[in-house]
Amino acid sequence: xxxxxxxxxxxxxxxxxxxxxxxxxxxxxxxxxxxxxxxxxxxxxxxxxxxxxxxxxxxxxxxxxxxxxxxxxxxxxxxxxxxxxxxxxxxxxxxxxxxxxxxxxxxxxxxxxxxxxxxxxxxxxxxxxxxxxxxxxxxxxxxxxxxxxxxxxxxxxxxxxxxxxxxxxxxxxxxxxxxxxxxxxxxxxxxxxxxxxxxxxxxxxxxxxxxxxxxxxxxxxxxxxxxxxxxxxxxxxxxxxxxxxxxxxxxxxxxxxxxxxxxxxxxxxxxxxxxxxxxxxxxxxxxxxxxxxxxxxxxxxxxxxxxxxxxxxxxxxxxxxxxxxxxxxxxxxxxxxxxxxxxxxxxxxxxxxxxxxxxxxxxxxxxxxxxxxxxxxxxxxxxxxxxxxxxxxxxxxxxxxxxxxxxxxxxxxxxxxxxxxxxxxxxxxxxxxxxxxxxxxxxxxxxxxxxxxxxxxxxxxxxxxx
Amino acid sequence: xxxxxxxxxxxxxxxxxxxxxxxxxxxxxxxxxxxxxxxxxxxxxxxxxxxxxxxxxxxxxxxxxxxxxxxxxxxxxxxxxxxxxxxxxxxxxxxxxxxxxxxxxxxxxxxxxxxxxxxxxxxxxxxxxxxxxxxxxxxxxxxxxxxxxxxxxxxxxxxxxxxxxxxxxxxxxxxxxxxxxxxxxxxxxxxxxxxxxxxxxxxxxxxxxxxxxxxxxxxxxxxxxxxxxxxxxxxxxxxxxxxxxxxxxxxxxxxxxxxxxxxxxxxxxxxxxxxxxxxxxxxxxxxxxxxxxxxxxxxxxxxxxxxxxxxxxxxxxxxxxxxxxxxxxxxxxxxxxxxxxxxxxxxxxxxxxxxxxxxxxxxxxxxxxxxxxxxxxxxxxxxxxxxxxxxxxxxxxxxxxxxxxxxxxxxxxxxxxxxxxxxxxxxxxxxxxxxxxxxxxxxxxxxxxxxxxxxxxxxxxxxxxxxxxxxxxxxxxxxxxxxxxxxxxxxxxxxxxxxxxxxxxxxxxxxxxxxxxxxxxxxxxx
Numbered sequence: 004x005x006x007x008x009x010x011x012x013x014x015x016x017x018x019x020x021x022x023x024x025x026x027x028x029x030x031x032x033x034x035x036x037x038x039x040x041x042x043x044x045x046x047x048x049x050x051x052x053x054x055x056x057x058x059x060x061x062x063x064x065x066x067x068x069x070x071x072x073x074x075x076x077x078x079x080x081x082x083x084x085x086x087x088x089x090x091x092x093x094x095x096x097x098x099x100x101x102x103x104x105x106x107x108x109x110x111x112x113x114x115x116x117x118x119x120x121x122x123x124x125x126x127x128x129x130x131x132x133x134x135x136x137x138x139x140x141x142x143x144x145x146x147x148x149x150x151x152x153x154x155x156x157x158x159x160x161x162x163x164x165x166x167x168x169x170x171x172x173x174x175x176x177x178x179x180x181x182x183x184x185x186x187x188x189x190x191x192x193x194x195x196x197x198x199x200x201x202x203x204x205x206x207x208x209x210x211x212x213x214x215x216x217x218x219x220x221x222x223x224x225x226x227x228x229x230x231x232x233x234x235x236x237x238x239x240x241x242x243x244x245x246x247x248x249x250x251x252x253x254x255x256x257x258x259x260x261x262x263x264x265x266x267x268x269x270x271x272x273x274x275x276x277x278x279x280x281x282x283x284x285x286x287x288x289x290x291x292x293x294x295x296x297x298x299x300x301x302x303x304x305x306x307x308x309x310x311x312x313x314x315x316x317x318x319x320x321x322x323x324x325x326x327x328x329x330x331x332x333x334x335x336x337x338x339x340x341x342x343x344x345x346x347x348x349x350x351x352x353x354x355x356x357x358x359x360x361x362x363x364x365x366x367x368x369x370x371x372x373x374x375x376x377x378x379x380x381x382x383x384x385x386x387x388x389x390x391x392x393x394x395x396x397x398x399x400x401x402x403x404x405x406x407x408x409x410x411x412x413x414x415x416x417x418x419x420x421x422x423x424x425x426x427x428x429x430x431x432x433x434x435x436x437x438x439x440x441x442x443x444x445x446x447x448x449x450x451x452x453x454x455x456x457x458x459x460x461x462x463x464x465x466x467x468x469x
Numbered sequence: 470x471x472x473x474x475x476x477x478x479x480x481x482x483x484x485x486x487x488x489x490x491x492x493x494x495x496x497x498x499x500x501x502x503x504x505x506x507x508x509x510x511x512x513x514x515x516x517x518x519x520x521x522x523x524x525x526x527x528x529x530x531x532x533x534x535x536x537x538x539x540x541x542x543x544x545x546x547x548x549x550x551x552x553x554x555x556x557x558x559x560x561x562x563x564x565x566x567x568x569x570x571x572x573x574x575x576x577x578x579x580x581x582x583x584x585x586x587x588x589x590x591x592x593x594x595x596x597x598x599x600x601x602x603x604x605x606x607x608x609x610x611x612x613x614x615x616x617x618x619x620x621x622x623x624x625x626x627x628x629x630x631x632x633x634x635x636x637x638x639x640x641x642x643x644x645x646x647x648x649x650x651x652x653x654x655x656x657x658x659x660x661x662x663x664x665x666x667x668x669x670x671x672x673x674x675x676x677x678x679x680x681x682x683x684x685x686x687x688x689x690x691x692x693x694x695x696x697x698x699x700x701x702x703x704x705x706x707x708x709x710x711x712x713x714x715x716x717x718x719x720x721x722x723x724x725x726x727x728x729x730x731x732x733x734x735x736x737x738x739x740x741x742x743x744x745x746x747x748x749x750x751x752x753x754x755x756x757x758x759x760x761x762x763x764x765x766x767x768x769x770x771x772x773x774x775x776x777x778x779x780x781x782x783x784x785x786x787x788x789x790x791x792x793x794x795x796x797x798x799x800x801x802x803x804x805x806x807x808x809x810x811x812x813x814x815x816x817x818x819x820x821x822x823x824x825x826x827x828x829x830x831x832x833x834x835x836x837x838x839x840x841x842x843x844x845x846x847x848x849x850x851x852x853x854x855x856x857x858x859x860x861x862x863x864x865x866x867x868x869x870x871x872x873x874x875x876x877x878x879x880x881x882x883x884x885x886x887x888x889x890x891x892x893x894x895x896x897x898x899x900x901x902x903x904x905x906x907x908x909x910x911x912x913x914x915x916x917x918x919x920x921x922x923x924x925x926x927x928x929x930x931x932x933x934x935x936x937x938x939x940x941x942x943x944x945x946x947x948x949x950x951x952x953x954x955x956x957x958x959x960x961x962x963x964x965x966x967x968x969x970x971x972x973x974x975x976x977x978x979x980x981x982x983x984x985x986x987x988x989x990x991x992x993x994x995x
């Protein structure tokens with residue numbers, strides 16, 4: 004706060020004593036104690052109750068499948084398969100969480116991906132008797148795919164933000180339209196367009212070896228990535244302690260910092276070994292790297308930029324956001340456009356890995372993506388959700404899919420189980436939030452979300468004054 | 470008339486870590502209007518929730534004697550069956566349904582084949598006549614004003630054969646006229662034998678209507694005063710509520726007024742949805758440095774609309790008018806432009822227009838001016854934290870940390886946080902819209918103090934309020950607005966509530982404003 008304002012504020016010391024000082028005198032020590040405890044806990048977990056819960060749910064799932072699934076989920080090749088086979092879903096969760104935070108939904112992602120994938124394949128394929136390909140270079144094909152995603156997103160974003168058609172309707176229509184467009188183009192080209200083998204690197208490639216695996220069986224580039232990750236975690240912890248010291252006069256307790264850092268270092272170290280020690284020529288998958296890069300970008304956007312914070316403001320209370328100078332239409336436009344852009348990234352990764360495009364590409368993707376975001380802690384009413392949480396939610400879905408396949412559970416049962424998990428995850432949160440009952444986590448992490456009554460009031464009164 | 474209809478004996482209710490009510494005794498006599506006063510969080514609502522079964526029997530200690538018999542309600546339905554009905558501050562009506570449908574919601578008039586709508590409307594007409602509601606029973610609730618909606622709530626309670634009616638802040642959202650009508654209705658109902666318990670912050674109304682007043686503070690029953698005995702005054706009630714004597718409800722203030730720096734001329738704005746209807750009709754006003762200017766008007770007169778249309782054109786369609794800051798014409802086509810020109814607007818109804826209830830204190834404080842917490846191109850958590858801490862200590866926001874969610878704060882602390890948000894861009898002109906609605910006396914006093922401090926620092930402050938005593942006590946000058954037109958301006962100490970009321974209703978115009986067109990389409994205001 005600048006000097007200009009200080010005299011005003013400094014002079015405005017509280018005039019009245021706290022009216023409940025008697026209560027404070029009685030309950031002060033207890034209150035302080037509880038407060039301190041919950042703050043410590045927050046420091047170790049630094050996240051909402053559901054995200055916190057979801058990390059444990061993910062761990063529990065992994066342990067369960069490691070125990071029950073033949074061969075276990077934690078093998079190098081299976082871990083690589085999990086990432087390779089599901090990276091497109093994880094990419095899209097990062098866009099979907101922003102759409103959902105802003106209070107919308109996007110049902111069209113699978114169909115947009117199908118259209119984009121088909122056009123990328125068509126553009127990069129040589130012209131043949133059956134396939135009227137354009138013979139573009141691969142990089143041009145990728146750029147075309149991204150441009151198409153951006154254009155579709157701009158169109159849908161325009162309809163949602165500036166015309167005012169609800170996102171649900173716009174993208175329901177988009178789901179039909181882009182599915183149709185993709186099928187039409189594909190059908191005119193023999194229903195099956197191969198993608199150049201060289202593009203496989205993007206969707207199915209691994210980080211390269213830099214030394215002979217017969218000398219030391221660990222993928223070199225994966226090791227470098229792991230070391231980089233550990234360095235960032237350690238540096239980040241030091242920075243966090245320094246900031247806390249500056250702001251609050253004391254750093255978090257040393258054991259908390261050490262434990263937290265230790266856990267992260269151990270996890271990254273283990274993952275490095277897990278992904279790096281497989282067959283020669285395999286390592287951490289390239290699409291996994293794409294996800295990490297995108298996660299860093301979108302984490303930054305949602306937490307460290309004004310445009311990102313505006314998404315939360317619009318979803319939390321759009322009246323207040325409008326009166327605070329947030330350009331609501333532009334924000335809605337951007338989140339919808341960004342979603343289709345990420346759908347095109349997902350499409351490129353997907354067709355690169357599968358070598359070809361087919362009529363069923365992208366079918367049902369939106370359901371997995373939306374489920375991941377809600378499992379990851381977003382709220383249907385908007386305003387709540389995180390990129391990291393959604394990725395964890397996505398990993399829950401991925402591990403579930405993978406583990407059930409390993410156990411030989413059929414598609415029918417897998418669908419049922421996934422639905423039950425979605426309901427359970429959201430019910431867990433609703434129970435904690437609405438009832439305000441003394442549950443383990445909800446009690447310890449106080450005051451994270453408003454009570455339901457407030458939200459209801461907000462909705463009731465949302466009509467403009469006139 | 471003197472035997473009690475309700476006795477609550479030694480009620481103690483605890484929540485984890487807090488005693489909400491401690492050994493409270495509360496007795497209501499048959500056929501009286503009994504007011505409960507207390508600051509926010511004092512325990513008034515908890516007491517009523519214990520009575521109505523929201524907090525079920527067994528979750529509190531003590532006993533409730535109703536009509537001579539001990540009762541133990543576990544649900545609201547049980548207490549309603551016994552004739553105890555609560556009308557909450559936030560009305561529980563469904564906007565899309567009709568008056569009759571709302572009156573009988575959950576209490577439907579069943580005929581031989583489903584709901585008997587003929588009977589329902591007939592009964593509803595009778596009830597609306599009884600409460601003085603002049604509206605067709607088929608009108609959707611959303612087409613009624615707040616005052617009329619309040620009457621529907623009372624009709625709904627009467628439909629349930631209410632014996633003890635509890636009203637939580639019934640006049641908080643009403644203008645003076647509607648409030649007066651409601652109070653008259655309550656007197657009528659009392660004459661017909663209905664017993665009322667009324668929770669209110671408006672002491673003048675309480676004084677006017679109640680037979681007895683019980684003051685609750687910090688979960689304790691402080692005293693019950695008999696109004697008819699004659700020795701009850703507003704000051705005595707306030708003293709009991711806050712636990713000390715407040716010399717006055719307004720902190721002492723010697724204005725130090727400078728030059729005119731903010732001027733609006735001929736401001737004309739059209740309603741956003743109804744073409745041709747003007748919400749501001751060539752309005753002109755000015756604000757001087759160090760001055761507190763009030764806007765008085767009945768609800769729907771266009772005070773908020775005027776303020777918001779000036780603040781970045783966030784309301785209606787701009788048709789004409791000029792804004793001058795320090796003599797220079799400026800255009801404020803957007804909120805960022807208004808903020809850039811050092812104008813802040815603290816909206817009414819903080820939960821709807823002011824706060825994102827999902828945010829914590831620090832995020833709320835910086836949310837109107839994120840640019841100030843940017844470091845090296847990224848938002849800085851430590852800058853946000855520091856801004857939050859500065860606001861917390863300067864405004865006296867009571868919370869154990871600035872990462873506490875604003876939804877969990879009391880009304881007064883929410884209002885202070887909202888003020889902090891709009892002081893953060895360092896405004897020269899601060900427009901505050903209903904700054905003390907629904908907050909307790911102590912917090913009001915703090916907000917008044919803050920407004921005075923801002924004026925002393927040379928800022929201009931515009932206060933929009935529906936509480937005339939507040940405007941008279943706080944402002945150096947008051948503009949009156951009636952149906953979109955400025956009808957008068959009066960200086961501190963030169964006016965009283967009656968004159969303001971005449972100006973606000975267009976019965977009288979004042980000073981230079983006699984030329985201002987007074988609307989002839991007076992029925993268009995809502």
